[in-house]
Amino acid sequence: MFTLSINNLAGKEVGTVDLDEKVFDGKVNKALLHQTTVMYMANKRQGTASTKTRANVSGGNSKPWRQKGTGKARIGSSRSPLWKKGGIVFGPHPRDYSYQLPKKMKKKALICSLNSRLNDNLVKVLEELKVDSGKTKDFCKLIQVFSLDKKTLFVCDNPQASLMRSSKNIKDIRLKRPEMINALDVLLHKNIIITKKALGELTARLQKGE
Numbered sequence: 001m002f003t004l005s006i007n008n009l010a011g012k013e014v015g016t017v018d019l020d021e022k023v024f025d026g027k028v029n030k031a032l033l034h035q036t037t038v039m040y041m042a043n044k045r046q047g048t049a050s051t052k053t054r055a056n057v058s059g060g061n062s063k064p065w066r067q068k069g070t071g072k073a074r075i076g077s078s079r080s081p082l083w084k085k086g087g088i089v090f091g092p093h094p095r096d097y098s099y100q101l102p103k104k105m106k107k108k109a110l111i112c113s114l115n116s117r118l119n120d121n122l123v124k125v126l127e128e129l130k131v132d133s134g135k136t137k138d139f140c141k142l143i144q145v146f147s148l149d150k151k152t153l154f155v156c157d158n159p160q161a162s163l164m165r166s167s168k169n170i171k172d173i174r175l176k177r178p179e180m181i182n183a184l185d186v187l188l189h190k191n192i193i194i195t196k197k198a199l200g201e202l203t204a205r206l207q208k209g210e
Contacts, residue, residue: 002026002118004125006196011145014127017196019118023206028116029108033183036101036109040184043098051091054079060086106182111206113186123192125199129154134162136169143173146193153189155181157198178202 002019054060060079067074081089117123124146131138143152151172156163159175167175176185178194178201186192194202 004123006125006127007146008127009129009142009145017125017199019199020203020207023111023203024115024118026115026119028112028119032105032109033112033116033187036106036183037187039099039101040182045097047095047097049092050094051088053089053091054081054087057085057087107206109183110181110186113183114192117186117192122190123194126193126195128197129156129163129193129195130160131163131166132160134165136166139163139166139170139173143170146191148191148193150190151188152191152193153181153185155192155194155198155202157195157201179205 001021002024004017004019005013006015006017008014054077057079060077064075064078065072075083079086081087114123131142152174154167154173154175155178156175157178159177164175167173172189174185174189178198181202
C-alpha cells in the first residue's frame, strides 16, 4: 500500500493519506502505456499535409511537341510527375489519424502511468492549492518550495481563476482537473502534484466499473 504525506503550501507535512491498494497496486504495464501513448499522439495530429497530383497542378493541357519526328521522348503533358513543376506521385493528402481504444484500456493506462510515478516517489499531495494574488511570482515560490525543476502536472479539484492566471505563463507547468487527466498527461510530466480532495475524486473515478 502506498502512503503519501500531505503537505501545506509551505512544504510542511500536516498528515498522511493511504491510497486504495486495489487501484494503486504499483504494477506498470509498459505495453499498454505504449499503445495508449501512440493513440493520444495520433489523435493530436492535424492531418492537413497535402500535395497536388498531375490533375491538380496548373498548366500542361496541351502536348508539348508532336509524338514523332523530333528525336525527343514522347510526352503528353508538361505536368507529368517526371517533369519539374509536375504533379506529385503518392504524396500525402488530408486525412484523419485519430482512433480510439476501449475505455477500460484507457483507464488502466492512467492507473499504470500513476503507478509509474508513485514507484519513483514523484507524486506529492497538497492540503490545498491556491494563489490568491494571481501573480506568477507567487506560483514560482510554490515551485521553489517543492524543488520542482522538471515538467510538473498540478491536479486541482476546483482551480480558482487566480490560480490558473498565476500558472499559465510558466513553462512546463500544467494545471488540470482530476476528471480531465489521462495517461499521456501523466507521462509527459515528471512530477505530479495533486490536492487531497482531487486525489479522492481521481480515486473514485478509477474505481468505477471494477
